[in-house]
Amino acid sequence: MGGAPNNVTETPEFLLSVRDLNITYQTTRGPVPAVRGVSFDLESGDSLGLAGESGCGKSTLAAALLRLLPPGTTTSGEVTIDGQDLFSLSPGGLRAVRWTKESIVFQGALHALNPVQTVGRQVCEPMLVHETEVSQKAATEKSRNLFERVGLTADKLDYYPHQLSGGQRQRVLIAMALACDPDLLIADEPTTALDLMVQAQVLALIEELRRESALTLIFITHDLSVLAYVCERLAIMYAGRIVEEGPSLEVFRQPAHPYTRALAAAFPTIGDPSSRLSPTGLGGDPPTPGALPQGCPFHPRCPLAEDRCQDEEPGLRVAGASRAAACVLI
Amino acid sequence: MRTDLNPIVSVDEVSIFFGSARAVDGVSLEVLPGEVLALVGESGSGKTTLIRAIQGLQQVSGGSIRHRERPEQESTDLRADSGVQMIFQDPTGALNPRQTIYDIVAEGLRIRRDGTDEEKRVGDALARAGLRPPERFFPMFPHQISGGQRQRVVIAGAMVMNPILLLADEPVASLDASIRGEILALMRQLVDDTGLSILAVTHDLGLAWNIADRVAVMYLGRIVEIGTTEQILENPQHPYTRALLSVVPETRRMEQQILQGEIPDSKRIPAGCRFHPRCPLYRSGDLDEGIAARCTTEDPHLMLGAGWHAACWAVDPQTK
Numbered sequence: 001m002g003g004a005p006n007n008v009t010e011t012p013e014f015l016l017s018v019r020d021l022n023i024t025y026q027t028t029r030g031p032v033p034a035v036r037g038v039s040f041d042l043e044s045g046d047s048l049g050l051a052g053e054s055g056c057g058k059s060t061l062a063a064a065l066l067r068l069l070p071p072g073t074t075t076s077g078e079v080t081i082d083g084q085d086l087f088s089l090s091p092g093g094l095r096a097v098r099w100t101k102e103s104i105v106f107q108g109a110l111h112a113l114n115p116v117q118t119v120g121r122q123v124c125e126p127m128l129v130h131e132t133e134v135s136q137k138a139a140t141e142k143s144r145n146l147f148e149r150v151g152l153t154a155d156k157l158d159y160y161p162h163q164l165s166g167g168q169r170q171r172v173l174i175a176m177a178l179a180c181d182p183d184l185l186i187a188d189e190p191t192t193a194l195d196l197m198v199q200a201q202v203l204a205l206i207e208e209l210r211r212e213s214a215l216t217l218i219f220i221t222h223d224l225s226v227l228a229y230v231c232e233r234l235a236i237m238y239a240g241r242i243v244e245e246g247p248s249l250e251v252f253r254q255p256a257h258p259y260t261r262a263l264a265a266a267f268p269t270i271g272d273p274s275s276r277l278s279p280t281g282l283g284g285d286p287p288t289p290g291a292l293p294q295g296c297p298f299h300p301r302c303p304l305a306e307d308r309c310q311d312e313e314p315g316l317r318v319a320g321a322s323r324a325a326a327c328v329l330i
Numbered sequence: 331m332r333t334d335l336n337p338i339v340s341v342d343e344v345s346i347f348f349g350s351a352r353a354v355d356g357v358s359l360e361v362l363p364g365e366v367l368a369l370v371g372e373s374g375s376g377k378t379t380l381i382r383a384i385q386g387l388q389q390v391s392g393g394s395i396r397h398r399e400r401p402e403q404e405s406t407d408l409r410a411d412s413g414v415q416m417i418f419q420d421p422t423g424a425l426n427p428r429q430t431i432y433d434i435v436a437e438g439l440r441i442r443r444d445g446t447d448e449e450k451r452v453g454d455a456l457a458r459a460g461l462r463p464p465e466r467f468f469p470m471f472p473h474q475i476s477g478g479q480r481q482r483v484v485i486a487g488a489m490v491m492n493p494i495l496l497l498a499d500e501p502v503a504s505l506d507a508s509i510r511g512e513i514l515a516l517m518r519q520l521v522d523d524t525g526l527s528i529l530a531v532t533h534d535l536g537l538a539w540n541i542a543d544r545v546a547v548m549y550l551g552r553i554v555e556i557g558t559t560e561q562i563l564e565n566p567q568h569p570y571t572r573a574l575l576s577v578v579p580e581t582r583r584m585e586q587q588i589l590q591g592e593i594p595d596s597k598r599i600p601a602g603c604r605f606h607p608r609c610p611l612y613r614s615g616d617l618d619e620g621i622a623a624r625c626t627t628e629d630p631h632l633m634l635g636a637g638w639h640a641a642c643w644a645v646d647p648q649t650k
Contacts, residue, residue: 053506165592166373195372196533200577200588222507225579266507270539270563270578277518279540281511285476301508 049227052237107189120157167198239297246323344393355551371548415488455490557638
């Protein structure tokens, strides 16, 4: 797919390349831009954390990377996975990409599993459909291995979802996502509904999987502190755009964008006297995608906003070594 | 905190059983006037069952819960039980979308058939919750205000009853990150301004650090450690609290102790110390033999009292 000359690339080979991606939902009230001009590249083995609040476009972006958007949604821009143009793939080509090249772990493990099938059967299914395993026997054997890798005993293969705890169900979903050995794993809030200790178990599991195989990871959540430790790079989204990007710990500890600063401060550092008995918040709501403010969409909530912020929406600009932020104050 | 330390509510050796499940299994706890007490624990620890009992929505199987009588000068024609109000996790679900903000906040008063000065009291409650000027919000509907303002309306609906104790079940868990701080700041301010007490149930240790005076940690139906926020979060002693803190992403300067497995079923509470099968100290094999023997045979129990306590044979000499 794509122009033939592009097959000879002079730039490094990216596993995933997103170029100026725009996604607009068509609603009865008119078009709603959910993702606006997002670009990033991932090399094999990279890990990217995507953070932002409800409505910032992070889950829409995740769905687009698997072409799971509802019919009628308008997209422009380019998504290339392993050299293939995602948006021009035929249904057959798309099937070959899903599960085997990239797969997704959704939030809400209870709803993502079929309640009337054993979890073992559900983990086998993608392997048989995508013919990555030749027989039911081979697929069952692989499921057994996958369960072991995610810390579940093999007897759980015969369980139904309701017989498992939330943490165990989340592990099943991770095992399922890994069934066809994908290169890229997209995890959309995989730990949000989990308890602290179970969250730690799942995060440790993901870290271990990344160490063992050169798995590439996109991890989505609103909890910056989780991302800072799981991912090498961090992208902060606001109103459909990436407003800050850079190495995780740097972005978390020394945010450049005022919004990132507010988001980072929302999760206090225990033991830090400045946050003891003094919670800090931003006030206001994230903007509605259908009715974005003029100029910088963050200006109505921004503690540092100036008059010029109402005029023009700033693009990403350099904010240090391999860092960028979309704020006129930088 | 006020100098008057007569507890607002005393929970004394309370147990709550559902069949053979011991959801709450001998808990003693006091909420003092003007304090924020964070009750921290994972799902299955019994924390929500316990506050339902404090609110009177759940019968206890053993022990007692005593609420302090309201002082005479405060007493109106309100029934005493309106002194305890509850705020829930999801403000959008808690508000009737077809009612105005005014009617929502006034509802508690109307149920109590307490119409005196209704408009003034509704206005005061909204103003106290930070919705000013309150008159502007009277005719509005929940969808016309922001998520943070909706949680403020929920809080105003509780404050209009002039409570002495607010029970908050995960008050910020469903809110966006940037809104979380403003609601926590409001809760702390209500305590500081009005001398109200808050018992907040949460799994969020950052919330405790942000607003709580004291922290109680629950595990499998029991409080395993209690003390001031600084004691519990900066210098935890119980091995469960230590493990919990070690996995908070923000405190990763500590060495991570990821516990294996999950909280056991409350129908099968382990003998001896209920935490010992997962306890890093016990499993390390480094414990003195005499102590290790107690861990598997004797149930360490926290007694009601002031100060710091941990229910652990290895770390707290006062454990009984």
